[in-house]
Amino acid sequence: MGEALRVALAGLGTVGGGVIRLLDTNGELIARRAGRPIEVVAVSARDRSKDRGFDLNRFDWVDDPAELARHAGADVVVELVGGSDGPALALARETFKAGKSLVTANKAMIAHHGLELAKAAEAANLALKFEAAVAGGVPVIKGLREGAAANEIGRVYGILNGTCNFILSKMEAEGRDFADILAEAQRLGYAEADPSFDIDGVDAAHKLSILASLAFGTQPAFGEVGITGIRHVIAADIAEAAALGYRVRLLGIADSAPGGGLFQRVHPHLVPVSHPLAHVTGSTNAVVAEGNFVGRLLFQGAGAGDGPTASAVVADLIDIARGEFGPPYAMPADA
Numbered sequence: 247m248g249e250a251l252r253v254a255l256a257g258l259g260t261v262g263g264g265v266i267r268l269l270d271t272n273g274e275l276i277a278r279r280a281g282r283p284i285e286v287v288a289v290s291a292r293d294r295s296k297d298r299g300f301d302l303n304r305f306d307w308v309d310d311p312a313e314l315a316r317h318a319g320a321d322v323v324v325e326l327v328g329g330s331d332g333p334a335l336a337l338a339r340e341t342f343k344a345g346k347s348l349v350t351a352n353k354a355m356i357a358h359h360g361l362e363l364a365k366a367a368e369a370a371n372l373a374l375k376f377e378a379a380v381a382g383g384v385p386v387i388k389g390l391r392e393g394a395a396a397n398e399i400g401r402v403y404g405i406l407n408g409t410c411n412f413i414l415s416k417m418e419a420e421g422r423d424f425a426d427i428l429a430e431a432q433r434l435g436y437a438e439a440d441p442s443f444d445i446d447g448v449d450a451a452h453k454l455s456i457l458a459s460l461a462f463g464t465q466p467a468f469g470e471v472g473i474t475g476i477r478h479v480i481a482a483d484i485a486e487a488a489a490l491g492y493r494v495r496l497l498g499i500a501d502s503a504p505g506g507g508l509f510q511r512v513h514p515h516l517v518p519v520s521h522p523l524a525h526v527t528g529s530t531n532a533v534v535a536e537g538n539f540v541g542r543l544l545f546q547g548a549g550a551g552d553g554p555t556a557s558a559v560v561a562d563l564i565d566i567a568r569g570e571f572g573p574p575y576a577m578p579a580d581a
């Protein structure tokens with residue numbers, strides 16, 4: 247067994263807490279698979295006194311997340327704070343300056359600053375990994391970067407936001423209107439108190455811009471994604487679609503245009519009932535990628551939640567522990 251990979255973890259909320267619990271539960275199995283143990287040595291969050299259901303005293307506590315990058319006892323940093331800029335971005339930049347690799351679940355930061363961070367990581371021969379940033383626990387980034395790496399991808403598309411899919415599939419099953427189901431989703435914890443990032447399609451567009459870069463080798467271009475959310479979908483739209491043999495899903499779609507362009511858009515879409523995405527209900531995520539040799543691939547599973555998202559974060563840590571990582575976007579960022 248090799249020496250432990252020592253982790254500095256910023257953010258102890260839903261996902262950060264999930265990572266601690268996962269490593270506590272499956273630590274021995276992970277050590278056998280990775281060839282070395284993975285141990286959290288230092289943590290940061292806002293409130294040190296909050297009860298998180300685990301003992302914080304076994305970790306070094308650091309008030310400022312950016313300070314974690316310089317923690318002498320850590321080999322790698324995990325960023326689970328969130329937000330495209332602010333403390334998350336400061337920590338990511340400091341991590342590469344300090345010569346450490348970074349794992350993040352932060353789609354907003356990767357959609358806005360992924361290229362800059364990938365260049366910094368590559369220049370220092372470090373890892374930048376973000377499996378959890380798209381479709382939570384579903385290994386779609388690994389699928390595109392590795393499994394489908396031999397293919398030219400013609401199109402990548404999917405259900406990238408669990409909140410929207412929960413609302414649309416419940417409107418479909420119960421014939422109720424948007425506002426009514428949104429209020430229920432908020433009561434059940436499937437939608438945030440301010441749900442605009444989800445229901446207006448921004449979160450799906452963050453994820454789509456990441457998938458598109460991986461699939462097409464283009465610069466991440468969140469600002470170029472055409473976005474329409476689901477606020478204006480009414481029960482009658484869904485009934486009319488059903489009468490014509492379709493279901494309504496919020497899809498993110500990226501496909502190559504004739505002549506070399508790339509279309510990226512997020513909008514409510516009519517999906518024929520014969521298509522697998524028409525049968526994805528509730529908060530599940532699903533991504534389809536079409537490769538010129540492999541054909542149609544379908545990745546599906548839990549797009550959020552502490553367990554699934556922690557599963558993706560720790561998978562990235564296992565890759566780093568094994569020394570298995572290449573360019574974050576599947577080809578060198580300068581290309």
Ligand SMILES: NC(=O)c1ccc[n+]([C@@H]2O[C@H](COP(=O)([O-])OP(=O)(O)OC[C@H]3O[C@@H](n4cnc5c(N)ncnc54)[C@H](OP(=O)(O)O)[C@@H]3O)[C@@H](O)[C@H]2O)c1
Pocket residue numbers: 256257258259260261262290291292293294296309311326327328329333351352353354378379382549550551552555
């Ligand atoms: N939740 C999911 O299912 C999911 C799925 C995929 C990806 N993600 C991504 O994962 C990341 C984390 O999400 P989450 O749901 O775990 O968020 P969360 O539950 O809100 O947790 C955020 C954590 O960051 C800490 N934090 C916030 N601002 C801070 C600051 N200025 N300085 C230090 N610590 C700060 C918070 O501290 P306190 O606990 O002390 O308040 C909390 O521990 C986000 O990028 C999100 O997009 C989440």
